[in-house]
Amino acid sequence: MMGNQAQKLQELVATNSAKKSKKTRFIAITSGKGGVGKSTISSNLAYVLSQSGLNVGIFDADIGLANLDVMFNVKIKKNILHVLKGEASVSDILIPITRNLILIPGESGDEILKYSDAALFERFMQEAQVLDKLDVMIIDTGAGIGDHIQMFLNAADDVIVVTVPDPAAITDAYATIKTVALLRNDIGLIMNQVKGEKEAEGVFEKIKKVAKANIGGELDLQYLGKINSDIKVSSSIKKRELFSAVHPNSQPHTDITAIASKIAARLERNMLVSPNESGLSGLLKRLIQHF
Numbered sequence: 001m002m003g004n005q006a007q008k009l010q011e012l013v014a015t016n017s018a019k020k021s022k023k024t025r026f027i028a029i030t031s032g033k034g035g036v037g038k039s040t041i042s043s044n045l046a047y048v049l050s051q052s053g054l055n056v057g058i059f060d061a062d063i064g065l066a067n068l069d070v071m072f073n074v075k076i077k078k079n080i081l082h083v084l085k086g087e088a089s090v091s092d093i094l095i096p097i098t099r100n101l102i103l104i105p106g107e108s109g110d111e112i113l114k115y116s117d118a119a120l121f122e123r124f125m126q127e128a129q130v131l132d133k134l135d136v137m138i139i140d141t142g143a144g145i146g147d148h149i150q151m152f153l154n155a156a157d158d159v160i161v162v163t164v165p166d167p168a169a170i171t172d173a174y175a176t177i178k179t180v181a182l183l184r185n186d187i188g189l190i191m192n193q194v195k196g197e198k199e200a201e202g203v204f205e206k207i208k209k210v211a212k213a214n215i216g217g218e219l220d221l222q223y224l225g226k227i228n229s230d231i232k233v234s235s236s237i238k239k240r241e242l243f244s245a246v247h248p249n250s251q252p253h254t255d256i257t258a259i260a261s262k263i264a265a266r267l268e269r270n271m272l273v274s275p276n277e278s279g280l281s282g283l284l285k286r287l288i289q290h291f
């Protein structure tokens with residue numbers, strides 16, 4: 001039997017499918033462990049994609065620990081919590097970052113934890129038509145594998161796990177991959193803070209081998225690229241700047257651009273292959289399956 005929530009979501013699908021003219025691709029970025037560079041990568045990736053001409057949104061869904069306003073150095077008055085409380089609409093809280101990049105700010109206090117279930121998604125989705133003009137929506141989820149994170153990971157078109165090469169982070173990334181693999185087969189991996197390509201690919205192959213042996217099945221773990229460890233990244237974060245904006249000649253910028261190109265190519269391919277299953281209506285359909 002379909003629950004109330006699922007029914008409501010199904011109605012939303014019907015409404016949105018009819019209204020929707022364009023497909024937004026939802027990309028969830030997550031990690032096993034905190035502090036591995038998930039927000040740094042999400043924000044710079046969103047920026048680079050937007051600089052390539054795509055309309056990009058970035059949603060700070062790191063429940064209770066939102067910090068993208070700091071990354072983008074913007075002041076926010078209202079955030080997703082106000083939307084949940086019915087005090088603002090999604091369009092009221094949008095922050096324009098550049099001409100074709102918008103931020104949907106998250107909440108960094110505890111209060112939002114009360115809402116960290118289907119309510120967040122429902123409310124967000126009810127209003128998500130205003131986001132229809134977006135080509136891509138990056139969702140910066142919290143680390144770990146809580147319920148609300150799983151919903152995003154299940155519903156997104158793409159899931160990307162970020163890790164660094166230290167053993168604790170790898171173990172946690174692997175645990176995340178194992179959980180996500182229960183929901184979907186295709187999972188992307190970005191290696192952050194590495195010395196170079198060789199180290200990144202070496203660690204990726206190890207994770208892939210363990211995953212294949214223990215998770216098996218249809219798991220399709222894809223290496224999306226690496227970001228070198230670089231003082232330009234940490235120093236720009238301290239100055240509340242995006243490394244891609246202020247250090248366009250740096251290795252990390254070259255790295256994130258390579259990842260963005262892969263994602264953009266995939267975006268084009270998917271728009272051609274499955275026009276009905278991506279975008280908001282696709283996201284909503286997958287949310288329903290989650291109930």
Ligand SMILES: Nc1ncnc2c1ncn2[C@@H]1O[C@H](COP(=O)(O)OP(=O)(O)OP(=O)(O)O)[C@@H](O)[C@H]1O
Binds near residue numbers: 041
């Ligand atoms: N490629 C890199 N080179 C050097 N330092 C980096 C790099 N990536 C991230 N860092 C450092 O790691 C810190 C944590 O990054 P970030 O805040 O993006 O992690 P996170 O995974 O989003 O953390 P949280 O889970 O707490 O939100 C940064 O402040 C920065 O100092």
